[in-house]
Amino acid sequence: MTATLDTVAVTTGKRRRELPTRRRPRTTGGGIAASVFLWIYAFIAIAPLLLMVSNSLRTMPDMAANPLGLPLPPNFASYQKAWVTASFETYFLNSIMVTVGSVLLSTAVSLLAAYAFARTRSRMFTALEGVFLSGLMLPVYLAILPLFYLLDSAGMTSNxxxxxxxxxxxxxxxxxxxxxxxxxxLPIELDEAARLDGAGSFTTFWRVHLPLVRPAIATVIVFRFVPVWNDFFYPLILIRDQTKYTLPVGITRFFGEYQTDWATLFAGLTLATIPLVVLFLIATKQIVSGLTAGMSK
Incomplete structure (x- = not known):
């Protein structure tokens, strides 16, 4: 009996030792080169932002003496000047209102339209979807002249x-x-199961499909937030009242004809960049899920 137990123990020990162990993937030369390239690219992309933040914490004489120096000690007077004296607070609030309002409007309309196009099979909806998507092929700046006349006749310029x-x-x-x-x-079985439970089309859309497309909604919001926040063209053409300027147009007032307060300008640019950074940090996980959806089964 004892010999049998020893044999089982030895056999079990051998089997345990023979079990395959998880090996770490080996790092190849190509992987190392790709990592080095990505780190270099990240540094090149971040360096201008770091220089902008650094110069926003310095004074004009210090910047003139040493443009690439460090803010020692940091000076926050330029932020107060940009926020209060240069009316940056007004431009910032205008940009928030315009960007958030336009993104919510386009996302709400697009959600309803996309759901109808995806779940309805008819020639009329197919043709209507083609009309919607044709907007991707038209240069938007070509419509500025009729758009300006239309808004001007309706009294909506500087609004x-x-x-x-x-x-x-x-x-x-x-x-x-x-x-x-x-x-x-999304599988069509979700719609059938919702109908069996007595849910209508809007209830199915709101309670079943909408939570499943949150990565896509986050992707759409970010990809629309950034160009609207940074757009310079339409506010310059459609807005005449300086109190209604958005950030890209308002920041141009920091440039002087003979002299520019670079510290205040960099402080304004830093404040304008903060919402974009916060948005990307919040929505990064959803963006990655949205961009990689459907790549694996």
């Missing part, structure tokens, strides 16, 4: 609502294209 409507309309084709692709990936 933030005009910018919200214009940006919202311009974002619908792209948002509809992305969201309809995600809705088509």
């Amino acid at each position: 933030l609502l005009s910018l919200i409507l214009v940006y919202g309309a311009l974002g619908i084709p792209f948002s509809t294209f992305v969201l309809s692709s995600f809705f088509r990936q």
Whole structure:
């Protein structure tokens, strides 16, 4: 009996030792080169931002003496000057209102349109979807002249609502294209199960499909937020009142004809960059899920 137990123990020990162990993937030369390249690219991309933040914490004499120096000690007077004296607070709030309003408008309309296009099979909806997507092929700046005359005749120039409507309309084709692709990936069995439970079309959309396309919604919001926040063209053409300027147009007032307060300018640019950084940090996980959806089964 003892010999049998010893044999089993030895055999079990051998089997345990023979079990395959998980090996770490070997790092090849190509992987090392790709990592080095990505780190170099990241440094090149971040270096201008770090220089901008550093110079925003310095004084003009210090910057003139040593343009690449460090802010020792840091000086926050330029931020106060940009926020209060240079009316940066007004421009910032205008940009928030225009960007958030236009993104919410385009996303809401695109969600309803994309759901209808993805779940309805008819020639009329197919043709209508082609009309929606044709907006991706048209240069938006070619429509500025008739758009300006239209808004001017309606008395909507120098009005933030005009910018919200214009940006919202311009974002619908792209948002509809992305969201309809995600809705088509959802199985039709979800709709059938919802109908068996007595849910209507809107209830199925709101409670079943909408939570499943959150990565796509986050992707659409970020990809529309950034160009609207940074756009310079439409506010310059459609807005005449300086109190209604958005950030890209308002920051141009920091440039002087003979002299420019670079510290205040860099402080304004830093404040304008903060919302974009915060948005990417919050939505990074959803963006990656949205961009990689459907790549693996």
